[in-house]
Amino acid sequence: MSKPILFLLAACAALTAGLSGCSKVAMSGRSQLNFIPDGEIMSMSYQQYEQVVKESKLSSDSVQVRRVRNVGKRIQRAVEDYFAAAGNSAHLKDYKWEFNLIESEDVNAWCMPGGKVAFYTGILPVCKDDAGIAVVMGHEVAHAVAEHGAERMSQSLLAEMGGMALSAALANEPQQTQALWMTAFGVGAQYGALLPFSRTQESEADHLGLVFMAMAGYDPQVAVAFWQRMSAQGGGSIPEFMSTHPSDETRIRKIQEYLPEAQKAYRPAP
Numbered sequence: 001m002s003k004p005i006l007f008l009l010a011a012c013a014a015l016t017a018g019l020s021g022c023s024k025v026a027m028s029g030r031s032q033l034n035f036i037p038d039g040e041i042m043s044m045s046y047q048q049y050e051q052v053v054k055e056s057k058l059s060s061d062s063v064q065v066r067r068v069r070n071v072g073k074r075i076q077r078a079v080e081d082y083f084a085a086a087g088n089s090a091h092l093k094d095y096k097w098e099f100n101l102i103e104s105e106d107v108n109a110w111c112m113p114g115g116k117v118a119f120y121t122g123i124l125p126v127c128k129d130d131a132g133i134a135v136v137m138g139h140e141v142a143h144a145v146a147e148h149g150a151e152r153m154s155q156s157l158l159a160e161m162g163g164m165a166l167s168a169a170l171a172n173e174p175q176q177t178q179a180l181w182m183t184a185f186g187v188g189a190q191y192g193a194l195l196p197f198s199r200t201q202e203s204e205a206d207h208l209g210l211v212f213m214a215m216a217g218y219d220p221q222v223a224v225a226f227w228q229r230m231s232a233q234g235g236g237s238i239p240e241f242m243s244t245h246p247s248d249e250t251r252i253r254k255i256q257e258y259l260p261e262a263q264k265a266y267r268p269a270p
Helices: 003-015 038-055 062-085 121-127 130-145 148-161 166-172 174-184 195-215 222-232 248-264
Strands: 022-024 031-033 098-102 109-112 116-120
Touching: 031 148, 038 098, 038 109, 038 116, 038 148, 062 098, 062 130, 062 195, 109 130, 116 121, 116 130, 121 130, 121 222, 130 148, 130 195, 130 222, 148 195, 195 222, 195 248, 222 248
Parallel strands: 098 116
Antiparallel strands: 022 031, 109 116
């Protein structure tokens, strides 16, 4: 049995005395560790997102801002349709979607719980067009709806604070807890002992993100070219065992395996 699975089983066993810590990823059915109440995760998400937006320089390029928000709205509708079809619209009941473009050379984007999305201008040349933006948007939103950030935060609280509740951690170790949060949700660096979980989450987000972008009317096949462009940025120089993301070769191979399923959901926008 792999170390990540052993860690998850041990964590779940440790939490059975008082916390409901193990759940299932809504889409894949994978068991995940998540002992943070939805109310707490959403409250902190909105606070942290507001702080990031306040402290960042938002793009004044109205054309690019409109592009990011238009793609975001289409992905939002696809996600809502996806969960409605599964009879699980309640999963999104506390979502307050927001899409902002931040002026930065960083090649990055992320989505916090509740649909709080940030794109950085540095990733737009790699995206190239609306379909490329949809690849990234679908992937990052997939992380949020699969509760990957809450899972990573739960793992961090367990590993570094003995399973302390988020509210207690914020009261007792506010700076450390905030740093853990920013890392868990992709705003900061993502290196650490829990990398195998993160690679699993990345693959789940790739898979579901393709479906979302296809449902939103973007051809999922463009994802292969997007990740090839990302590879050309230098991402492929990081060995897979050191990175939270799968290697470029692994990611592209798996995306090609996911494409037939995503293609069935593709309906070109009129």
